[in-house]
Amino acid sequence: MSGPACNIQPTEYKVFFPDEPALEAWGRRFAPALKPGMLVTLQGDLGAGKTTLVRAVLKALGVTGRIKSPTYPLLETYNVSSLYLYHFDFYRIKGPFELEDAGFRECFAGPGLCFVEWPERAAGWLPAPDVTLTLRVEDAGRTLLAASGSDLGKECLERTFNA
Numbered sequence: 001m002s003g004p005a006c007n008i009q010p011t012e013y014k015v016f017f018p019d020e021p022a023l024e025a026w027g028r029r030f031a032p033a034l035k036p037g038m039l040v041t042l043q044g045d046l047g048a049g050k051t052t053l054v055r056a057v058l059k060a061l062g063v064t065g066r067i068k069s070p071t072y073p074l075l076e077t078y079n080v081s082s083l084y085l086y087h088f089d090f091y092r093i094k095g096p097f098e099l100e101d102a103g104f105r106e107c108f109a110g111p112g113l114c115f116v117e118w119p120e121r122a123a124g125w126l127p128a129p130d131v132t133l134t135l136r137v138e139d140a141g142r143t144l145l146a147a148s149g150s151d152l153g154k155e156c157l158e159r160t161f162n163a
């Protein structure tokens with residue numbers, strides 16, 4: 001049986017950050033490598049550092065002021081020089097129907113840049129991510145696994161890790 005047609009070779013990276021500032025510094029390198037329309041998903045346990053990382057990326061992209069964790073509502077939207085930035089957290093959703101009803105589909109179809117915490121809660125509904133980030137807690141440190149799911153994501157990670 002053959003799998004879905006896919007000519008993309010995933011790129012995978014693994015890196016350890018000893019503390020929070022080190023993770024945030026990576027977020028600041030990642031930010032300029034992102035392109036409009038990309039979807040970045042973030043996985044990892046509660047408190048793994050997903051919001052901490054998105055916050056660092058959003059700040060580096062020019063978001064000023066308080067960056068809240070999107071608990072309720074499930075989405076925080078930012079607008080920086082005509083680029084829409086969507087930060088979702090799907091931890092509390094009851095099912096993809098909620099996302100459909102909320103009209104979130106269009107966020108993923110447009111030129112905005114999307115970050116999604118707890119993407120596994122929307123499995124089957126969410127489009128394929130360009131970049132998947134997974135954080136693992138190691139005391140005060142964090143191990144980050146980064147994988148690309150598209151050519152755009154691959155270029156983005158190459159640029160970030162080779163910067």
Ligand SMILES: Nc1ncnc2c1ncn2[C@@H]1O[C@H](COP(=O)(O)OP(=O)(O)OP(=O)(O)O)[C@@H](O)[C@H]1O
Pocket residue numbers: 017018019020021023044045046047048049050051052053069089091117139140141142
């Ligand atoms: N090296 C580190 N990197 C990131 N966060 C760290 C680190 N060390 C300690 N922390 C702390 O861990 C917590 C991470 O919380 P954060 O809200 O970013 O997690 P999260 O993965 O978004 O959780 P949730 O699934 O609840 O949304 C923060 O309180 C942060 O200060």
Ligand SMILES: [Mg+2]
Pocket residue numbers: 050051052069089117
């Ligand atoms: Mg969070």
